[in-house]
Amino acid sequence: MNRPSPSPYTSAPDLHLRLVSDPNYLSGTRELVAGVAKRLGFGEEACGHIALAVDEALCNIIRHGYDKRRDGPIWVSLWPSADGNGSAGITVVIEDEAKQIDPGAIKGRNLDDIRPGGLGVHIIKEVMDEVRYEKRDKVGMRLTLIKHRAAVPAGKGGGA
Amino acid sequence: MNRPSPSPYTSAPDLHLRLVSDPNYLSGTRELVAGVAKRLGFGEEACGHIALAVDEALCNIIRHGYDKRRDGPIWVSLWPSADGNGSAGITVVIEDEAKQIDPGAIKGRNLDDIRPGGLGVHIIKEVMDEVRYEKRDKVGMRLTLIKHRAAVPAGKGGGA
Amino acid sequence: MSEEMRVDVTREGDTVVVAPVGEVDLSRSPRLRSVLREAQASRPKRVVIDLSEVEYMDSSGVATLVEAFQVARRNGSKMVLCGLMDRVKSIFEIARLDTIFTITANREAALRS
Amino acid sequence: MSEEMRVDVTREGDTVVVAPVGEVDLSRSPRLRSVLREAQASRPKRVVIDLSEVEYMDSSGVATLVEAFQVARRNGSKMVLCGLMDRVKSIFEIARLDTIFTITANREAALRS
Ligand SMILES: Nc1ncnc2c1ncn2[C@@H]1O[C@H](COP(=O)(O)OP(=O)(O)O)[C@@H](O)[C@H]1O
Numbered sequence: 121m122n123r124p125s126p127s128p129y130t131s132a133p134d135l136h137l138r139l140v141s142d143p144n145y146l147s148g149t150r151e152l153v154a155g156v157a158k159r160l161g162f163g164e165e166a167c168g169h170i171a172l173a174v175d176e177a178l179c180n181i182i183r184h185g186y187d188k189r190r191d192g193p194i195w196v197s198l199w200p201s202a203d204g205n206g207s208a209g210i211t212v213v214i215e216d217e218a219k220q221i222d223p224g225a226i227k228g229r230n231l232d233d234i235r236p237g238g239l240g241v242h243i244i245k246e247v248m249d250e251v252r253y254e255k256r257d258k259v260g261m262r263l264t265l266i267k268h269r270a271a272v273p274a275g276k277g278g279g280a
Numbered sequence: 281m282n283r284p285s286p287s288p289y290t291s292a293p294d295l296h297l298r299l300v301s302d303p304n305y306l307s308g309t310r311e312l313v314a315g316v317a318k319r320l321g322f323g324e325e326a327c328g329h330i331a332l333a334v335d336e337a338l339c340n341i342i343r344h345g346y347d348k349r350r351d352g353p354i355w356v357s358l359w360p361s362a363d364g365n366g367s368a369g370i371t372v373v374i375e376d377e378a379k380q381i382d383p384g385a386i387k388g389r390n391l392d393d394i395r396p397g398g399l400g401v402h403i404i405k406e407v408m409d410e411v412r413y414e415k416r417d418k419v420g421m422r423l424t425l426i427k428h429r430a431a432v433p434a435g436k437g438g439g440a
Numbered sequence: 441m442s443e444e445m446r447v448d449v450t451r452e453g454d455t456v457v458v459a460p461v462g463e464v465d466l467s468r469s470p471r472l473r474s475v476l477r478e479a480q481a482s483r484p485k486r487v488v489i490d491l492s493e494v495e496y497m498d499s500s501g502v503a504t505l506v507e508a509f510q511v512a513r514r515n516g517s518k519m520v521l522c523g524l525m526d527r528v529k530s531i532f533e534i535a536r537l538d539t540i541f542t543i544t545a546n547r548e549a550a551l552r553s
Numbered sequence: 554m555s556e557e558m559r560v561d562v563t564r565e566g567d568t569v570v571v572a573p574v575g576e577v578d579l580s581r582s583p584r585l586r587s588v589l590r591e592a593q594a595s596r597p598k599r600v601v602i603d604l605s606e607v608e609y610m611d612s613s614g615v616a617t618l619v620e621a622f623q624v625a626r627r628n629g630s631k632m633v634l635c636g637l638m639d640r641v642k643s644i645f646e647i648a649r650l651d652t653i654f655t656i657t658a659n660r661e662a663a664l665r666s
């Protein structure tokens with residue numbers, strides 16, 4: 121397995137996980153992401169949402185990118201991020217060596233049409249602040265997800 | 281940062297995490313390990329114990345290996361393992377680029393002497409079935425931890 | 441390699457209650473789907489899906505429930521979800537499905553509905 | 554970068570109750586240590602450490618409590634732990650410290666002890 125091409129970020133990620141595209145590892149990956157988000161100061165609901173977005177992105181890579189192959193490599197990188205507004209946040213970059221697809225072709229569907237499926241991209245965009253799909257240099261896709269920690273509205277305490 | 285030298289295992293690990301030696305990432309790493317162990321069929325108590333052993337090992341690398349530096353690399357690799365007895369389990373390999381120490385010098389202390397500290401190695405050996413410290417080729421240490429999933433013959437597996 | 445998800449199925453008169461336990465994600469939703477198919481095969485009057493022991497659900501779980509909902513509608517049977525934890529309710533809200541499904545607080549209310 | 558751990562401190566007569574909230578691991582035990590030092594500085598008759606909101610503890614947390622225990626002994630004050638969840642109790646057992654500390658089920662029992 122090759123390493124992913126250099127990320128768009130200049131510094132190495134604080135955490136960098138390589139996993140195989142086996143649905144049994146979604147759960148551990150979610151726990152990692154939620155656990156890190158919690159330590160970065162996100163509240164419980166936000167941690168759950170970030171983990172959900174990562175889960176949905178991994179599901180799509182497994183189902184669409186790798187056609188349910190269980191041995192494709194996936195890389196998940198995590199950075200604590202400081203944005204211009206002085207509020208902190210988390211940046212998650214997910215890379216694969218799977219099928220490439222035009223980023224414009226990845227979009228959530230109209231939710232008025234009730235049918236099974238077609239919710240993943242909508243969920244990802246709904247819970248994250250920034251969502252960017254790109255083709256990697258030679259093979260595979262890269263998804264960048266950012267969530268800001270907001271000037272937490274009074275009432276909702278930041279995590280412990 | 282260099283990649284760790286090839287592990288003693290012939291196959292690539294199913295999950296491979298690189299993190300920096302910052303205590304704030306212990307929590308996410310524990311959650312990853314416990315989440316994976318759960319999917320490999322370990323019960324709740326065993327998952328907690330495996331995560332505790334990994335936490336203690338990482339604490340020791342941060343405190344003793346890297347002298348509390350927060351930017352040293354640590355690699356945690358996870359394999360589902362099948363042992364000869366037909367029972368499954370988990371293998372965790374933890375590697376660093378920190379100070380090397382003679383494996384024989386790493387041992388738990390006599391617990392009758394009540395004092396703060398000196399519990400980590402004892403805990404690791406108590407909760408895991410196999411514990412092996414080695415020096416890596418050029419720099420750093422490697423710790424291999426194995427836990428079998430039940431049907432383990434009475435009397436714990438050999439420690440280091 | 442991993443254990444199968446536990447899904448409890450009980451029949452109470454014309455009603456079948458299906459209660460999955462754990463995390464309904466891509467690794468587990470196929471099992472929920474096959475249990476639901478089997479439970480719906482006898483065309484029960486009412487299908488109650490008790491989610492009180494479901495700690496996590498992703499869109500593959502939601503899709504499975506939408507599918508069961510469509511089968512129920514074709515069969516002329518009633519389908520009710522109950523016992524959703526907040527984080528599970530949250531995904532139904534994000535998917536704007538919280539108004540499509542009949543959702544009750546607990547199993548008792550679902551059986552009375 | 555991360556928030557500090559919450560540690561509630563309350564005084565009831567000659568007793569000081571220290572209640573950390575969350576996970577007491579290497580990133581959080583230094584904070585518990587400094588709160589305990591301050592709480593013990595006034596040499597209270599009794600120190601109750603209420604662990605009912607501690608979901609996780611590693612050996613750095615245990616070492617912090619052993620240190621507080623030694624300070625208490627030097628001060629001639631009584632130290633009691635209470636409210637340990639099973640996974641927290643487990644680490645005291647592994648460290649063979651469950652018989653050294655006075656441990657009660659809850660805060661009320663600790664205050665009566
Ligand atoms: N990682 C990916 N690789 C290839 N195609 C993708 C990927 N992620 C999303 N897509 C495309 O975007 C569409 C919408 O995805 P989604 O909203 O998750 O719904 P669903 O996966 O149920 O179709 C998918 O059908 C697929 O065509």
Ligand SMILES: Nc1ncnc2c1ncn2[C@@H]1O[C@H](COP(=O)(O)OP(=O)(O)O)[C@@H](O)[C@H]1O
Nearest residue numbers: 340341344345381386387397398399400401402
């Ligand atoms: N990763 C490591 N690198 C260097 N030395 C270590 C490492 N792990 C353990 N040791 C040594 O083993 C000893 C026992 O460790 P432990 O039982 O965790 O107690 P403590 O860390 O409180 O001293 C340590 O004091 C240290 O000398």
